[in-house]
Amino acid sequence: MTTHDIHTIDTGFVRPCFDAAYLVVEHGRGAFIDCGTNHSVPRMLGALEHAGLTSADVDWLILTHVHLDHAGGAGELIAQLPNARLLVHPRGARHMIDPSALWAGASAVYGEAVMEREYGRLRPIPAERVVEARDGHEVDLAGRILRLLDTPGHARHHNAVHDTRANVCFTGDVFGLSYRDFDTTNGPFILPTTSPVQFDPEALHASIERLLALRPQAMHLTHYGRVDAVDRLAADLHVQIDAMVALARAAHGRPDRHVVLKDSLTDLYAARAEAHGWQQGRDALRQLLGMDIELNAQGLEVWLDR
Incomplete structure (x- = not known):
């Protein structure tokens, strides 16, 4: 689906319409927001072709945070994008440059075999291609400003992305989960998502209110897709x-x-x-x-x- 040259990409993780990444296109330049796992890379590149772009036309891969359903394929994808840099929260940058601790932590929970099957081996990203996005950091995508907002609560290394032209937010996991399986005539259904180590309810309340204060037209969730009725969902x-x-x-x-x-x-x-x-x-x-x-x-x- 495309609105304001925002392309929703089903990464294929777990089941259809479970895990989304996004491609924002402006005047022939592209920025990915999140990327799924290593197994998602062909879908990401396919989205470029569908949008009429090549891998050389991508300037940025922006991560909302480094949980592996959002960022596991970042190293493999960046390797396919010759001109792109990775933009990530300062707390997450080191895990993209050296993903060994990230891999070890997840493997301790799920086991090596599951990690290999579900995510694929994590590929390091050269430090010179990694940019730390502190609160308020702005990306100029061919004149379209994407602003990064420090939004803890689900994770301490979480940024949301405000697309100022479309006036929408890419929320990672800070604005909860809304699977299309639960849509009714009353619209989308939503629930919060914690994380096993960094859930902070007060910070999550504050982050939701921060996004709401922007009066966005819609939220683009990783799980899953665009949702309107923002006030009701918040x-x-x-x-x-x-x-x-x-x-x-x-x-x-x-x-x-x-x-x-x-x-x-x-x-x-x-x-x-x-x-x-x-x-x-x-x-x-x-x-x-x-x-x-x-x-x-x-x-x-x-x-x-x-």
Whole structure:
């Protein structure tokens, strides 16, 4: 889908319409925002061809953050883009130059075999091609300004991207998850996403409000695609962040905390989805959101233990 020369790319990670990257085109120049995994690189290059660009026409690969569903393919993609530089939060830059710690941390959770299968081996990016994007950093894409905004809450190394011409934001994970599977006549359904080590509810509330203050026409989420009705979705996120924190506190200290928290999160999302007009039921919701519920439970537990 293309609006304002913004191309949504399905990276192919996990399932269709689960993980998006974006290509912004202005006067024959391109900037990618996020890139999926190594296995996504052919899709990224295919998007260039579809847009009438070549690999030499790309000036930037901009990462919202370095979690591997957003950035795992960055090294392989940059190697295919002779004129592009990587733009990343200062806290994430070293992990792109030397991804060994990133690989080791993820492998400790998932195992080497799963990492190889799902993400592919991470390729280092030469330091001279990496630019650190501090809060307010601006990219001039053939006269189109893309402004980077430090937006913690999901991760401390998270930037959102404000496209000032289209007046939309590319939100990575800070504006939650909204899969098209849950769309109803009431519009998109949304829920927050924590991360297993850096969830910060107060920072997440503040980051959402910071994006909302820009009065954007739409948000472009990694999971998944463009969503409108920004004010309503932001309100939904605020309510759920508080509800998730309350559920975590209620489960704290229990020996079966993780199981209890996963069940209570499932109940929360199922009730909200039903109220939103989604009629497929709790089991179908668990099938679609199982990975996200697991990660949210882990993120809340790490936050509790901190």
